[in-house]
Amino acid sequence: MLGKAVKIIATVVFLIAVDMIFEVNFPVVREININTEKLNKDKEISLLQISDLHGSTSIELIQRLIRETKRIKPDALLITGDLVDQSTRDFDNVYALIRELHSTCPSIFFVSGNHEWNNDGRNELLRKLEDLGVVILNNKGYTFTVSGTNINICGVDDPYRRKDNIEKAMKGVDSKSYTVLMSHSPRIRGRLGKYAPDLILCGHTHGGQVRFPFIGAVIAPGEGLFPKFDKGIFNLNNGSLLYIDSGVGTSTLPIRLLNRSQVSVIRLRGKGK
Numbered sequence: 001m002l003g004k005a006v007k008i009i010a011t012v013v014f015l016i017a018v019d020m021i022f023e024v025n026f027p028v029v030r031e032i033n034i035n036t037e038k039l040n041k042d043k044e045i046s047l048l049q050i051s052d053l054h055g056s057t058s059i060e061l062i063q064r065l066i067r068e069t070k071r072i073k074p075d076a077l078l079i080t081g082d083l084v085d086q087s088t089r090d091f092d093n094v095y096a097l098i099r100e101l102h103s104t105c106p107s108i109f110f111v112s113g114n115h116e117w118n119n120d121g122r123n124e125l126l127r128k129l130e131d132l133g134v135v136i137l138n139n140k141g142y143t144f145t146v147s148g149t150n151i152n153i154c155g156v157d158d159p160y161r162r163k164d165n166i167e168k169a170m171k172g173v174d175s176k177s178y179t180v181l182m183s184h185s186p187r188i189r190g191r192l193g194k195y196a197p198d199l200i201l202c203g204h205t206h207g208g209q210v211r212f213p214f215i216g217a218v219i220a221p222g223e224g225l226f227p228k229f230d231k232g233i234f235n236l237n238n239g240s241l242l243y244i245d246s247g248v249g250t251s252t253l254p255i256r257l258l259n260r261s262q263v264s265v266i267r268l269r270g271k272g273k
Contacts, residue, residue, distance in 0.1 A: 020255045025060050027248055027261040029068055032233070034199065034241065038151075038178040039270030045146050047180065048074035048105070049264040051081065051203025052247030053097075054115065055088035061248065062093065065263065066100045072265055075146045077105045079134075080203040081113025081158060081184030084125060085251060088115075091125055098132045107144065108134045111155040113184035113204060115251070117163065137182055139168040150174070151268070154197065155182040160204060160222050164188055170195045178268060186229045186244050187222055189236055196238040201266070207231035207246025211258040231259075 039045065048069060056062065069077065084094055102108055110129060116122050126136055135142060137155025144153045152173045157163035164183065173179055181188070181197035185204040208217020208230050217230035228234075231246040245264045250256060 016257070020257060023256040023260040024250060024254060025058050025261070027061060027064055027068070027263055029072070030245075030262050030264045032243060032264055032266045033269060034266065035269050035271045036178055036198065037271055038176070038198065039149060039268060041270045043147070043149050043270035045076075045149065045151060045268040046072065046074045047266040047268070048072055048077045049201050049245050049266060050077065050079050050248060051184075051245045052113070052206060052249050052251075053083050053094070054249035054251050055084040055091070055094060056249040057093055061261065062097055065097065065248070066104075068263065069101055070104050074105050074265065076107040076109060076144060076153065077101060078153070078180070078182055078201060079108065079110040080182050080201055080245065081111055082115040082203065082247075082249075082251075083110070083113075084115060084119055085249075086115045086118035088119060089121070091121065091128065094125075095128060095132065098129065098134060102133050106133060109137050109142065109153055109155065109182065110134050111137050111182045111184055112158050112163070114158050114160045117158055117161045137169070138163070139165040141169055141171060141173055143174075143177075150177045152177050152179040152197075153182065154179060156188055158184045159187040159191060160185040164191060166191055166193060166195055170197070185222055186242060189229070189240075189242055192238060192240065196240050198241065199266070200236075200240055200242045202242065202244045203247050205230050205244055205246065206250065207244075207259045209250060209253075209256055209259060213258070217259075
């Protein structure tokens with residue numbers, strides 16, 4: 001009986017380990033559809049959100065990101081922080097990824113996360129990203145035009161490190177146009193003040209990285225135990241829609257459980273005149 005129990009336990013442990021490897025290295029594409037009267041009914045704008053890569057060196061993961069971007073052909077690519085890990089010293093694989101992504105989608109926007117702030121090479125990274133054509137939106141706004149339709153893409157620097165300035169990010173924003181706010185941490189939800197962007201895109205939580213049935217995330221950075229704001233869509237009291245992507249990579253421990261690596265396609269669909 002003891003030998004049989006050991007075999008069962010060993011099998012379960014093996015299957016969990018295999019599943020973790022799969023969930024870390026094979027990202028899924030989540031599709032989020034948002035209808036808005038701020039776009040004409042014949043308009044659709046697609047945004048691809050990539051978050052929390054953490055400088056992953058997984059060749060399979062990187063190649064899948066490139067293949068999916070080529071397949072989706074988004075109008076814009078939004079990177080919501082932690083492109084590198086605080087311990088990343090060699091950025092070459094990140095630069096190679098950005099070059100490949102830029103060849104498919106020239107409109108790439110980026111905001112810093114806490115790991116960029118913790119990395120000694122942060123300034124070098126930001127300079128190189130700009131050289132590669134990435135628009136850095138740390139406390140800045142940008143008017144993005146697709147087929148004659150304008151939307152606002154704004155960004156705050158990392159709220160987790162209290163580097164955010166929502167007033168600077170939203171300065172001069174035309175409220176008649178659809179507004180997307182990029183923020184690494186969902187903590188920005190408590191610092192919006194008088195501002196109510198239509199959509200807030202965040203990462204940082206990794207969806208808890210490890211999740212359990214009926215419970216969800218046990219813990220998420222900055223959100224505590226059994227967090228409400230772990231991953232997915234949330235309606236805020238000010239009318240903003242908050243979306244938290246659980247991210248591509250891992251940090252601290254290279255594991256994921258019931259929380260597959262992912263990127264998100266956000267499709268803004270017009271229902272206006």
